[in-house]
Amino acid sequence: MPSLDFSLPHWAYWVGLIVFPLVAMLLSRRPKPDQTKYSISLGYFVLVTGGMLGLHRFYLRSLLGLAFIPVFLVILFANAESQAARSVVSDADNVVRMAERILERETERVETAEADMPDLQAALAEALAEDPESFAVRRAERNVERAEKRITEGRERIAEAETDLETARPTAVEAQEALGFWNNVARYAFYVLLAAMAIDALLLPMLVKRANAAIPPSEAPSEAEIALKKLEEEEQKDDADHVSAGWTGWIDQLSLKAGEFVSYWAVIAVFVYYFEVISRYVFGSPTNWAHEAMYLMFGMQYLIAGSYAMLTEAHVRVDIFYAPMKRTNKAWVDLFTSIFFFIFAGTLLVTSYIFAMDANAVASGNSLVSDWARGEIGFGEMLGSWNMAQWTDPNIRWGEISFNEWEVPLWPMKWVMVIGGLLLVLQGISKLAQDIRAIARGA
Template identity: 50%
Template structure:
């Protein structure tokens, strides 16, 4: 399998964070025909591009039989790549031993040849020295050291020749296995790619066929009246001047919530790149955890609008609406202190990061200052939502009525 060298450009990263949520919000509001849900051609193409290697577009269009054709091919790629990695590791280890053994042979053979000559000279010195003299004993010690050195060299040479013969055979076998599994993975990938191209051409016909096959009774069951989570959260938006702030918090939160979908596709790409093409990325994880950090900050106002923040309900829940409003007004002091400190601190962090053009420490070198300005944006949204909540609490305190969604 060929390796992937793609690195996400910085401009594409930021463009995706802006454009994708807009497109997703439009696509999420699926069109209907006489009350029936329709399959979307843009959504089908989007799934084909992002998940076509698993045949997810076929499952979306309820063409399960053809969708199941992709799965064994993808499994075969994973299986082949697993064996390919094992063969590569075996080949690498064997090739390293072969390289060391070859170097040992090249080093020890001349040394042994020279040692034979030096041994003859040392023996001649021993025989020529006077019997029992100091020079004879010194010559004998030199002869013994040279004989031990020669024996060690011969042992190393013999071991190197054995290792060379054994490991060269292992390296050759592992190399053949690696090439075989590379071919298997490539053929399976080429088959999936051919199916994807074919489905890309047939996609308009597949979508029309899926829409024709919609069962009205089943669709009616799916479209049974129910309050979606989106509608429940939308019901928290009030009217009047507080409604403007509520709408800002709601749509901002809905916008960044689609970033979680981006993470699904990015990590999907990372898994495919790592296990199919043996090409792990250096940007996927960093880009996503920085994105989730911004999402956490900007979603604060949305969570406050929907009353999703942690609260000690054991004391708060039994209170009457007016007493709840009093408790909220009193505790809002601590909220505005926190939000104000977050705003000031975030401003300092963002200004410093912008001034020095701070970037990440990885090879990707993504600019950090936009993420730190997200602290400022999140703090501003949180303060505005706190002001809207405070206004609604004063209204409840004055009228004694709980906040009614859609009213201010």
């Protein structure tokens, strides 16, 4: 089975986190046609991402997609068997190496002990003849006993090693044959899927055209589609209802857009983990970046979405006494509790700024930004000395990096913490202004 050796470039990771949500937000605002049709571009996208499972056929409502699944399952089963055979081969090879090492070592020791045995026995006989009760007799007896013990134990180890060799070598050969067989099964099954996907890539325009032609011209939306559309409209209306009037409205809109922006990161996670599963279980090449990239992304999503959760009142709280209150009384309560909120949000903003500056100022950073963060140059000198090498030179590091093999820069995440804290403080100011406004108006 061919391997899939791919490591996501750092720039592609950060660009994807920015560009993908922007494109998704633009596409979500396109006017939707009254009658949904199948798209060639979406069909090719599904073919590239899920063609091994025949998802492009299911997208076009073709049951031939079921033919892809057994072949895919064969690949998974063959890879599992290959992994088991590889473990057997590794274990058997270890046994063979240890047995050969034991044979080499113990054979030499036994031969040396057997060669020394006549001299040791002669020395014992000579000591007994001189003085049977002397210390020389006891020492000679111990030397003979040690030599006999070395010979006995050595022969036992040699016998065990020879037995291990007799059993491990055939096992290794048999497992190696099984490994080659299952590798070939997985490889040829993969080639079958590739051939089927290549054929479908050529046929896709015709398949899309046929699927669109099969759609009734006046097909009414199903109840599920109507309910889903109604739910989407209600959710959008609910979010818009939280935007206040006046100058606080732009802060609410900013929090709303930030929450929508990071919500599309969940879609990125689906594709990344799908790639990780395919590369691990189909190609036997687990990535060194997928898990780290996603937990960093979800951490940033949590921070950015804080202001959105505050705007839409999505945070968990106890409403036993708060919910029945009038708007004015709620405003007084919120005004009092905002003291604790700003302590938390201000601490988050200040500490995250310190973390971000420290991330750029670590010793491994040799960029202009790192020099500025360490106080070695001024802000104006940093801007005046800027050049394209700061972006393109792979030897230049902007600061802190992860300790894993991927070595992704961590300073962007630290600055996202600053952005999240700033958004939270701004939303707190908007909420505070609205509470004061409600108290002043008495409504």
